[in-house]
Amino acid sequence: MNGWSELDRFLRTDPRDVGCAEAMEMLHVYAELVAAGEPTEERYPGIAAHLQACGPCGEDFAGLLAVVRGQAH
Numbered sequence: 001m002n003g004w005s006e007l008d009r010f011l012r013t014d015p016r017d018v019g020c021a022e023a024m025e026m027l028h029v030y031a032e033l034v035a036a037g038e039p040t041e042e043r044y045p046g047i048a049a050h051l052q053a054c055g056p057c058g059e060d061f062a063g064l065l066a067v068v069r070g071q072a073h
Helices: 004-011 021-034 044-053 055-068
Strands: none
Touching: 021 044, 021 055, 044 055
16 A cells, blocks of 8 residues: 555545544534434534544444434344
């Protein structure tokens, strides 16, 4: 691997992306709002952008959302 794929991914990052730290700080609030059917992508576009781009944070969100919705195993 020559690093071009990492550079390309970085250059395609949504400028609204808040990053892992901020997304994790607000993840519980975001999950509660999603579970309640609120328009979270409009209210928190930076978190929405981050969760779409970051696999690990997206997985954490999916797990938290399942717990909030009572679907955890």
